[in-house]
Amino acid sequence: MxxxxxxxxxxxxxxxxxxxxxxxxxxxxxxxxxxxxxxxxxxxxxxxxxxxxxxxxxxxxxxxxxxxxxxxxxxxxxxxxxxxxxxxxxxxxxxxxxxxxxxxxxxxxxxxxxxxxxxxxxxxxxxxxxxxxxxxxxxxxxxxxxxxxxxxxxxxxxxxxxxxxxxxxxxxxxxxxxxxxxxxxxxxxxxxxxxxxxxxxxxxxxxxxxxxxxxxxxxxxxxxxxxxxxxxxxxxxxxxxxxxxxxxxxxxxxxxxxxxxxxxxxxxxxxxxxxxxxxxxxxxxxxxxxxxxxxxxxxxxxxxxxxxxxxxxxxxxxxxxxxxxxxxxxxxxDPDWEIQNRHIPDVPGRRAQIVQVTEWAGDSGRTDLGPADLAPGDLRAVQIAGVDFVLVRTEDGDHVLADRRCTHGEADLSMGLVLGCELECPKHNGRFDLRTGDPTRKPIRQPLGVQPVTESDGRLYIT
Ligand code: FES
Structure with a gap:
């Protein structure tokens, strides 16, 4: 050696x-x-x-x-x-x-x-x-x-x-x-x-x-x-x-x-x-x-x-x-030496989340976010005209459209966890209040963009 x-x-x-x-x-x-x-x-x-x-x-x-x-x-x-x-x-x-x-x-x-x-x-x-x-x-x-x-x-x-x-x-x-x-x-x-x-x-x-x-x-x-x-x-x-x-x-x-x-x-x-x-x-x-x-x-x-x-x-x-x-x-x-016999499977890892793609409605009306089929506590990735969001249903039953990227770092909030009216980030367990977007748990310090969602005839809309 x-x-x-x-x-x-x-x-x-x-x-x-x-x-x-x-x-x-x-x-x-x-x-x-x-x-x-x-x-x-x-x-x-x-x-x-x-x-x-x-x-x-x-x-x-x-x-x-x-x-x-x-x-x-x-x-x-x-x-x-x-x-x-x-x-x-x-x-x-x-x-x-x-x-x-x-x-x-x-x-x-x-x-x-x-x-x-x-x-x-x-x-x-x-x-x-x-x-x-x-x-x-x-x-x-x-x-x-x-x-x-x-x-x-x-x-x-x-x-x-x-x-x-x-x-x-x-x-x-x-x-x-x-x-x-x-x-x-x-x-x-x-x-x-x-x-x-x-x-x-x-x-x-x-x-x-x-x-x-x-x-x-x-x-x-x-x-x-x-x-x-x-x-x-x-x-x-x-x-x-x-x-x-x-x-x-x-x-x-x-x-x-x-x-x-x-x-x-x-x-x-x-x-x-x-x-x-x-x-x-x-x-x-x-x-x-x-x-x-x-x-x-x-x-x-x-x-x-x-x-x-x-x-x-x-x-x-x-x-x-x-x-x-x-x-x-x-x-x-030899500080560069590495353990030799660890078998790391050659797999692609997490697939991109299924994203519901839609377009902005423009000046005239509402943007259709699809059927109101989320159970309380569920979330879904949504893309509107190329911009990523996450559609969330709080445990209280309200729907919210939130930015998909955490304001703290490289984390996809569509893999997060809904806790009551809060969304927990999958990376550091920071949390946002979904009603306001305000951070409620560190390390998050910046608010998240959130928009209220309305339900009509079994479909969800933002205006
Ligand atoms: S990346 Fe979301 S809490 Fe750190």
Whole structure:
């Protein structure tokens, strides 16, 4: 094996690779999507409060149980495994809850998603607003150098970096220091790049809350002269992180960079039911990236729908780690080396949606949009004189003609999801109010063009 290039590539969001990504059309690009019947996708995208509530309740019960266990055995050596378990469930398993609620897909209710998103962010010491924006970018430009701030292993990867990552002895304190700096109003380069200015004040407020809670735990530990307060509050961020790293590494490590197809940059790994509960099915990671409107509990069914268009899933976590270690061994000396034996099916991907083509009526009258045959919650792509729209029927039964392209990025809203009177974008789960076009969920900030539709004699019209 000959060494090709072993200097670290530039992964900063403002460096040469960032400029190259823009120049080469890799930023906010058009991604491969597997073909799936839009109606089936809409079925799989249905969220229920009940299912997520049961899973969250079980998680909270496990945290309380492990915390009580750790407290009970605190004066013995059993405290070590008991706290490791408690840390894994709080500073580790919070990651999957944070992720799913951040997408707004765990619960149907936005309030409930936020209710879990913010505490889970604290458990992980993730500045909630920064990571929300960072994760939008991760979905826009997955594993694109200079664009994605969530690339865990810059190339060439090293086993030392992996060991440091797992131990969290470097990243954990650095992240805590970063939060304290934010609390003092000092925003770093990535925050300025990713978080829009209107969110900066809230970001700083949240960081102050984190810092105050940590300070209270430290003071309590000093006053009682025991480690228990910091081991229960704040500490799990440091000593529980290994747990989410254990799962998170399987998502992209060792796979291709700079390719607009998640089948090359992302893995699906078959895992046992316990892992799948703790990780909330994020092992179906290609499926999640391709169709982020689908909640975690429907990802196994989505996998069944599209698996013929994806590389075969890795058969186990162990197999995945063996694959990553092998990739790191090669990429350490040759950063261009790629995993050889992933079979990516040669399929065309999502077909263009059936578009109903019509013409403007002109000055005189109404434009006919065809029969009023949409069920509540359905949508259809429509083209009027070469301009793309999406015809939507809200769950209240009203019809709306909306622009087809999302105002945030490269997304086709005819693959979106109707939730009540809102339309959710299939790319980053941003939402529009269909009655006004106003954005109701970030990352969308610009309104969507919407026009009211009238129904007459079983046909739909705009005037
Ligand atoms: S493209 Fe980002 S929310 Fe639509």
């Amino acid at each position: 000959t060494a090709v290039q072993t200097t670290l590539r530039d992964y900063s969001l403002t460096g040469v690779e960032a400029a190259a990504a823009l120049e080469n059309g890799l930023a906010n690009g058009r991604w491969f999507q597997a073909d799936i019947d839009p109606k089936r996708l809409a079925e799989l995208s249905v969220r229920t409060n009940g299912r997520a509530a049961v899973d969250m309740a079980l998680w909270i019960a496990l945290i309380i149980g492990s915390g009580l266990l750790a407290w009970t055995v605190r004066d013995s050596w059993w405290a070590i495994p008991a706290f490791l378990l408690y840390g894994a469930l709080t500073g580790g398993a919070a990651d999957a809850r944070w992720h799913e609620c951040g997408h707004g897909t765990a619960f149907r209710s936005g309030f409930l998603n936020d209710l879990f998103y913010f505490p889970a962010s604290f458990m992980l010491n993730r500045q909630a607003l920064f990571w929300r924006w960072s994760h939008f970018r991760h979905h826009t430009d997955t594993i694109i150098r200079g664009r994605d701030a969530e690339i865990v292993f810059p190339r060439p990867p090293s086993f030392t970096a992996a060991a440091l990552l797992f131990s969290n002895v470097k990243n954990g304190p650095v992240a805590m220091l970063g939060t304290v700096k934010t609390a003092f109003g000092r925003l770093d380069e990535n925050t300025i790049e990713l978080v829009p200015p209107e969110d900066h004040r809230r970001l700083i407020r949240h960081a102050r809350v984190y810092a105050l809670i940590w300070a209270a735990a430290i003071v309590a530990s000093l006053v009682t002269w025991t480690p228990w307060p910091v081991l229960f509050v704040g500490g799990p961020t440091l000593y529980g992180a290994w747990f989410y790293i254990f799962f998170g590494i399987t998502q992209h490590a060792g796979l291709q960079e700079n390719v607009l197809d998640h089948r090359y940059s992302t893995r699906t790994v078959l895992m046992n039911p316990v892992f799948r509960f703790l990780y909330l099915n994020m092992n179906y990671h290609i499926e999640h990236h391709m169709f982020p409107t689908v909640p975690y509990y429907a990802l196994p069914q989505l996998h069944e729908e599209i698996k013929d268009q994806l590389p075969p899933p890795n058969p186990s976590t162990l197999h995945t780690y063996a694959e990553i270690i092998e990739a790191f061994r090669h990429q350490n000396v």
